Amino acid sequence: MLNLKKLKFKTPDFKTLAAVGIVVCASMVAMPPARAQSAVEETYKAKCIACHAFDGSATAVGKKLGAHDFRSPEVQKMTDQELIEITAKGKAKMPAYENSLKPEEIKQLVDHVRELAKPANGPSAMYRSRGYLARESR
């Protein structure tokens, strides 16, 4: 006969199992699905939303510094080259990113700025569905 007492592990009691279960479920709810964010969205979130806001509308801080709503005609009428230039070299209170981002990343960020201006691809589609709209707009 198999003697359970000789085995080195203890059968976990109900409390332990429940605690593990809660932690596993909570982390599944809290974590967005693996492919929730593309690299460019990650970069935008990490480096740009402090001033430009998750939806490009510009935060209070950003507005104070002079940032414009990315979705406004005045920003959208600028060429990609101009937007790339501003992101790379900076402008007035806008920091320069040419030393911390690759040209390719800056190009993708400018594409992202364009995407934000499209209502169908704006925060509603990209962010709300992923559940971090509420978190970012506190």
Ligand code: HEC
């Ligand atoms: C410290 C605040 C701050 C951060 C962080 C910041 N910006 Fe800006 N950004 C500004 C300000 C202020 C302007 C307006 C500059 C001007 O025209 O005087 C601006 C302008 C811009 C513009 C031109 C359109 C406009 O609103 O005038 C683009 C494009 C832009 N930023 C992209 C980015 C990207 C991409 C990032 C992240 C990599 C970023 N910015 C991070 C402050 C910021």
